[in-house]
Amino acid sequence: MGLDVQDLDCDFYAISCHKMYGPNGLGILYAKKKWLDVLPPYQGGGGMISEVKKDDISYADSPTKYEAGTMQTAEVVAFAKSIKFIEELGIKNIEKHEKQVLEYGLEQLRKNNSVNIIGNPKNRASIMSFTIKGIHPHDIATILDDDGVAIRAGHHCCQILHDKLGIPASARASIGVYNDKEDIDVLCESINKCKKVFQI
């Protein structure tokens, strides 16, 4: 999803790099300069000071005052490559590709009577959340994994929503730039295998 922080006019925006084909453990915090300048540093460490006296301290200018300690240099360099990767493909092209695969995926999953697709939003990200009657999502994930299909199972940091939906957990298949319709076929076949393993 493309976004423009200036158009959004947000004060802060947090980004996880691993959601952009980047490394784990790294993120970006965007903040308006007016906030960066007035807020105090949240952590002390190398590189974030201007001058330290016995009774006084002054900090480096923002954003440096928030960047205490040693940087994760390798991850930062790797993330620059990830951004380049996305830019070269083009976010619009990525969206178009994912949407095609997603629509095919939803169509295939809907054909399967045992699969319950969760939610039907107008603007759907390229994810499909689902449950299979009689099989817990963790068991689904293990069986799919055996076929080389990696999905996520659990409550996806949304326990309250799962309570409201009346389900203990859900399974979620995400579509990325690497996926194509054939992957969806493998997913669907593997879902049928779940039913076979559980004799449903």
Place this chain on the structure above:
Amino acid sequence: MELKELYQEIILDHAKNPRNKGKCDGFNHDAKAHNPLCGDKVHIYLKLEKDKNISGISFEGEGCAISLASASILTDTLKGKDLNFSRKVTNDFLNMLKNKTKITLNSLSEDQITTISSLSGVQEFPMRIKCATMAWHTLLSALENKNK
């Protein structure tokens, strides 16, 4: 096939028809646990007699087939057994998953050993070991927790 080792007939049977589900009559020990990462929950209830015999044992819980089967098998195996023996079985079970040892306790019937050992397939699925061990760890807490 490893997957077949994991989802054996015995396990599916216990998962679909869990034994001793609910609160057992007159329970005097209990403990519960939940795994926040996956959402599995288990609550074990025990009726421990003065002679340290477990006259009643049951569980409530929700989760995957492995966790339900494990809790069901636990209650089925330990009903009527005494406290020390239950600890030994638990120890053997946890060792089986951790160190791939076999369960050999004399006082278990061959059927019971087969049933408990059906969970040994979990060894090959590190992500799922906690599903299988949660009920047994909870049992150990329940043996310590006198409730009423």
